[in-house]
Amino acid sequence: MSADVVVASGGLDCHLMSGCGFxxxxxxxxQFDAIYTFTIGSLAFHIxxxxxxxxxxxxLILGFFIYAFRSPKLVPRGAQNVGEMGYLxxxxxxxxxxxxxxxxxxxxxxxxxxxxxxxxxxxGIVPFAQIPVTSIFAIPVAFALVVYVTWVPIGIxxxxxxxxxxxxxxxxxxxxxxxxLLAPLEFMSNIIVRPATHAIxxxxxxxxxxxxxxxxxxxxxxxxxxxxVGVIGSVASFAVxxxxxxxxxxxxxxxxxxFTLLAAVYIGGALHAEH
Amino acid sequence: xxxxxxxxxxxxAASGAEGEEMPSVLAVPIDELIIGIIAFLVVFxxxxxxxxPKIKQTLEERTNAIEGGIERAAKAEAEAxxxxxxxxxxxxxxxEEASAIRTxxxxxxxxIIEEARAEARTAxxxxxxxxxxxxxxxxxxxxxxxxELSVTLAGKVVGQSLDDDARVRQTVEDFIADLExxxxx
Numbered sequence: 301m302s303a304d305v306v307v308a309s310g311g312l313d314c315h316l317m318s319g320c321g322f323x324x325x326x327x328x329x330x331q332f333d334a335i336y337t338f339t340i341g342s343l344a345f346h347i348x349x350x351x352x353x354x355x356x357x358x359x360l361i362l363g364f365f366i367y368a369f370r371s372p373k374l375v376p377r378g379a380q381n382v383g384e385m386g387y388l389x390x391x392x393x394x395x396x397x398x399x400x401x402x403x404x405x406x407x408x409x410x411x412x413x414x415x416x417x418x419x420x421x422x423x424g425i426v427p428f429a430q431i432p433v434t435s436i437f438a439i440p441v442a443f444a445l446v447v448y449v450t451w452v453p454i455g456i457x458x459x460x461x462x463x464x465x466x467x468x469x470x471x472x473x474x475x476x477x478x479x480x481l482l483a484p485l486e487f488m489s490n491i492i493v494r495p496a497t498h499a500i501x502x503x504x505x506x507x508x509x510x511x512x513x514x515x516x517x518x519x520x521x522x523x524x525x526x527x528x529v530g531v532i533g534s535v536a537s538f539a540v541x542x543x544x545x546x547x548x549x550x551x552x553x554x555x556x557x558x559f560t561l562l563a564a565v566y567i568g569g570a571l572h573a574e575h
Numbered sequence: 576x577x578x579x580x581x582x583x584x585x586x587x588a589a590s591g592a593e594g595e596e597m598p599s600v601l602a603v604p605i606d607e608l609i610i611g612i613i614a615f616l617v618v619f620x621x622x623x624x625x626x627x628p629k630i631k632q633t634l635e636e637r638t639n640a641i642e643g644g645i646e647r648a649a650k651a652e653a654e655a656x657x658x659x660x661x662x663x664x665x666x667x668x669x670x671e672e673a674s675a676i677r678t679x680x681x682x683x684x685x686x687i688i689e690e691a692r693a694e695a696r697t698a699x700x701x702x703x704x705x706x707x708x709x710x711x712x713x714x715x716x717x718x719x720x721x722x723e724l725s726v727t728l729a730g731k732v733v734g735q736s737l738d739d740d741a742r743v744r745q746t747v748e749d750f751i752a753d754l755e756x757x758x759x760x
Contacts, residue, residue: 327599327600330600343605343606343609344606345606345609345610346604346606346607348607350607351607351610354610354611354614355614357614358614358617358618361618361622362617362618362621362622362625362626365622365626365627366621366622366625366626368626369626369627369629369630369633370629371629372629372630372632372633373633374633374636374637374640380630383626383630384630384634387627387630387631387634388634407627407631408619408622408623408627409619409623411622411627412615412618412619412622412623413615415618416614416615416618436607437600437601437602437603438602438603438604438607438608438611439607439611441603441608441611442607442608442609442610442611442612442614442615443611443615445608445612446612446615446616507600
């Protein structure tokens with residue numbers, strides 16, 4: 301548990317039976333002050349802990365994969381082996397799974413998303429970082445927006461402007477009268493709800509996971525007191541916080557996978573009209 | 576998922592209740608949004624330019640190498656099979672040749688033996704003929720000498736020379752002819 305959380309949750313002296321109520325962590329644990337601010341044009345850029353961690357993620361990913369694939373050998377060793385496993389997972393498990401052989405063109409795109417999202421999520425359990433970068437709503441929104449402005453133009457380019465919307469809003473095999481209901485729903489679902497859920501799914505999972513870990517960590521700290529209930533509760537809360545951290549590792553990878561797979565499915569759907 | 580939504584809405588509600596100084600967790604500051612987009616584009620650009628083309632190429636090369644290896648192995652196998660067939664054919668041919676040679680040798684042996692026998696027979700006949708010739712020569716020489724000696728001896732016995740007497744010679748010859756007749760008869 302980071303010091304920010306303790307301070308944000310009522311200070312070091314706030315314990316059970318010290319006359320202090322449980323300082324449940326809230327939205328404030330997702331607020332960070334700017335470390336550094338610079339201005340481009342009229343827009344001020346605030347570099348906070350989260351944006352700094354995102355920068356670290358970018359550097360780590362570029363560093364690792366450029367190092368791993370610097371001079372790839374036919375018989376892989378060490379870092380190349382690990383990197384290749386990642387590459388083949390994205391190519392065979394996501395790109396080809398969702399788009400077939402055409403997916404090979406989009407492997408770099410999906411590869412970048414998977415590892416950037418995964419590492420951003422992973423920052424939630426890295427000591428001292430301890431905040432999933434993707435639990436700050438703007439970051440998943442940025443990622444989902446990139447996916448959105450990729451698959452929509454691809455669909456318009458591949459299918460043509462009107463056929464793209466026609467294929468989307470008037471799926472075949474439905475009674476004509478249903479289109480009155482279906483067309484606006486399909487439009488809403490694909491053009492408005494889809495990017496929103498794409499971002500919110502990732503954000504909310506990371507946000508909730510972090511909030512849970514923070515809550516139990518604060519509880520473990522708060523319950524330290526000269527009472528049986530306090531000690532048992534403190535130990536139990538700590539155990540739960542540790543267990544949740546392990547669980548979060550799975551969720552982080554899973555959400556990165558889901559985000560990337562959905563991106564692949566959206567692009568795959570845009571390449572060909574649904575039948 | 577419902578829990579997640581509940582948690583989010585609870586926090587949103589809480590932050591809303593605390594007043595305006597605490598921004599909503601659903602706020603999307605434009606600077607963070609731009610930084611997020613740039614972060615992705617940098618990762619994408621860097622990986623797509625510097626890392627992934629190399630590994631893609633390597634994977635393709637590996638596929639080719641493996642496919643090539645399989646092809647080479649198949650070719651080697653076919654070659655080995657051809658060689659084995661050739662070898663087997665040669666072996667069979669050699670066996671056939673050997674048996675032909677054996678048969679030939681058998682035939683040659685009988686021929687040689689036959690020839691040797693014939694030669695031996697011829698030689699034996701020659702020797703026999705030679706012997707017969709020698710004997711007859713010796714016989715005639717002896718006959719002549721016996722005649723001469725007998726005449727000489729008879730002359731000595733009767734005390735006169737009968738050497739040059741044509742009559743005597745006739746007598747001797749008659750005598751010898753008699754002897755021969757007796758010998759053959």
